[in-house]
Amino acid sequence: MTRDGVSAPDGTAPVSDGILKSDDGAVLDWLLDREPVPGVHGLSAFLQPIADQWREVVLRVLFELATKQxxxxxxxxxxPRALPALAHLSHDTDGNDPDKARQLLDTLAVADVPATWCVIAPGYEKDLIDTVRRAGHELATHYDALSDGCHWGREPFDAQQRFLRELFGEEPVTNKNHYLRWEGDTEFFEWCAQGGLLMDQSKGASKTGEAGFNFGTCHPYQPVAPNGRVIPVLELPTPTQDLHVFAPEELAAPLMAAAERHHGILHLLFHPAHIDKPQVADSIIRVVRTAQERGLEWWTARQISAWERARRQxxxxxxxxxxxxxxxxxxxxxxxxxxxxxxxxxxxxxxxxxxxxxxxxxxxxxxxxxxxxxxxxxxxxxxxxxxxxxxxx
Ligand SMILES: [Zn+2]
Structure with missing residues (x-):
């Protein structure tokens, strides 16, 4: 990322905002690759994971030939268990408000699912951090290169990782960048790999009108450096943010349908900062139940990373x-x-x-x-x- 991206012509995705983030490098087309979100007037989104569809063309040809022969x-x-797809909840702790964290913990307890908490420095008090972990959730990092005094660079990234590792009392395996910040090419993936992180979630949608599969996939993938080397980190993109706040709840249905159709992962991000807004807590519980009824299991990013790595071996x-x-x-x-x-x-x-x-x-x-x-x-x-x-x- 070296410059701002081109904003959507319909005004729903002003990515040219003077802040470098992963979506500035978008290669999909605002007009050809988005489609209307059913039930939401005036909102289009990237509802088809296009890279997954291309991969499936190859798979289907191979299966067709094998069947014929x-x-x-x-x-x-x-x-495992012939599951059709997975689902994943992540939470970025922007603001680190302890009361809202507890409200979200209560909501997750009702939903009875584990989630990945991407904690932004300075994080919650140690007691609350331990409570999050004891509730079965994953402690992950939320690198801040946006707030006052926080910069993009290897040194500040490493410093925040050290601080959060100390706070957690364990090695984090997952990171998502605050505001999906991104600069340069694949250097950030190298920082992750060298720092021991196994999964990143910073490729995704920062504006409502680019919600969906703006990076073309609902599967975790390994990034490739400009010289062709595969970087040993998994990227699980973030296709949307808080339902009801960032995007209408109607967006969940086509995202879930695509994850099922392409056997990928439905990844939903909810910030604890919005948990007390109308409908948000209920929508988390609703979407969790709906996915479970359709046979999806909710996994943390740590679980996804461990399974994916083992499977690929x-x-x-x-x-x-x-x-x-x-x-x-x-x-x-x-x-x-x-x-x-x-x-x-x-x-x-x-x-x-x-x-x-x-x-x-x-x-x-x-x-x-x-x-x-x-x-x-x-x-x-x-x-x-x-x-x-x-x-x-
Ligand atoms: Zn954030």
């Missing part, structure tokens, strides 16, 4: 397909509880086996294709032989 293809599904080898059965070896380097193993196959066989033991397979449909799914625990540094009996036999 009668090749049973093994896959490790994105989530799994390798396949020794694929052999014969007239009676297909077999393949899966190696897991980190443990994955309730991992979902998939076989692409047009007809249900229900005959999957792992290391000789037969497991009941369930029929699922992802990306428009039918799979046999088996749920099992993968242990750290272990190998498994998977077999699928052919339908004809």
């Amino acid at each position: 009668n090749v049973p293809l093994p896959l490790l599904w994105l989530y 799994v390798t396949w080898s020794d694929y052999r397909s014969g007239p009676e059965q297909t077999q393949v070896t899966l190696c897991a380097h980190s443990a994955l509880k309730d991992a979902t193993l998939l076989w692409l196959c047009p007809k249900s066989s229900g005959q999957a086996a792992v290391d000789g033991a037969s497991l009941s397979a369930k029929r699922v449909h992802f990306w428009g294709f039918p799979f046999e799914a088996v749920v099992m625990d993968l242990a750290e540094d272990s190998a498994y032989t998977l077999r699928l009996r052919s339908e004809e036999s």
Whole structure:
């Protein structure tokens, strides 16, 4: 980021505001890539995760070819327990008002979900910080390069990280920048990686009219440096901010539908500073319930990061397909509880086996294709032989 972005022509997203932030680098089109938010007159948003759609074009072509050639293809599904998608709540503690923090804690207790609290320095009193952690929430950092006396740079970033690590009494793994501040290219990701942070959430929407998938994805992704090197940090974009304050509650439905359709993560950000405004607490509880009813689980960013990293370390080898059965070896380097193993196959066989033991397979449909799914625990540094009996036999 070296300059302000171009604001939306309809006036709903004035990103050219003299403050450098991630959305100034937007590459999507205000006119072609947004669509009206159903039920909200005059508001358009990026409701399609376009990069995910392109990736799915490739996946679907591969699945179509495998189906045509009668090749049973093994896959490790994105989530445990064959979940269709995940959901994630983050809270940026701007202002650090302890009463509002307690109100939000009460709301989350009613909703019964864990959340990621991105704490801005100087943070809450130590007692309240401990209360947040004891309630099962994640303590994360909220780098401030906006407030008076706070600047963008490696040194102030490291200093705030040290201060918050001391306050938390543990290593944070997640960060989101205050106001989604961003400067330069991928240098910030390098600061995160070198400082031990595993996940960032600073790519997202700072203005209502750019809500949605303005970075093209609802999946965590690894950034790539200009020289092509993959930076070992996961970015989980922030597609919206407080419902009812930043965007109408109607926005939640299309975002959730997109996360389900593209098997990604519904990420909602609520600031404790707005918790006492009308409808906000109720809308958190409503959206949590709705997502759960649709089969999504609410995870912290720490959980998402740990799962995603473990999942990406799994390798396949020794694929052999014969007239009676297909077999393949899966190696897991980190443990994955309730991992979902998939076989692409047009007809249900229900005959999957792992290391000789037969497991009941369930029929699922992802990306428009039918799979046999088996749920099992993968242990750290272990190998498994998977077999699928052919339908004809
Ligand atoms: Zn903030």
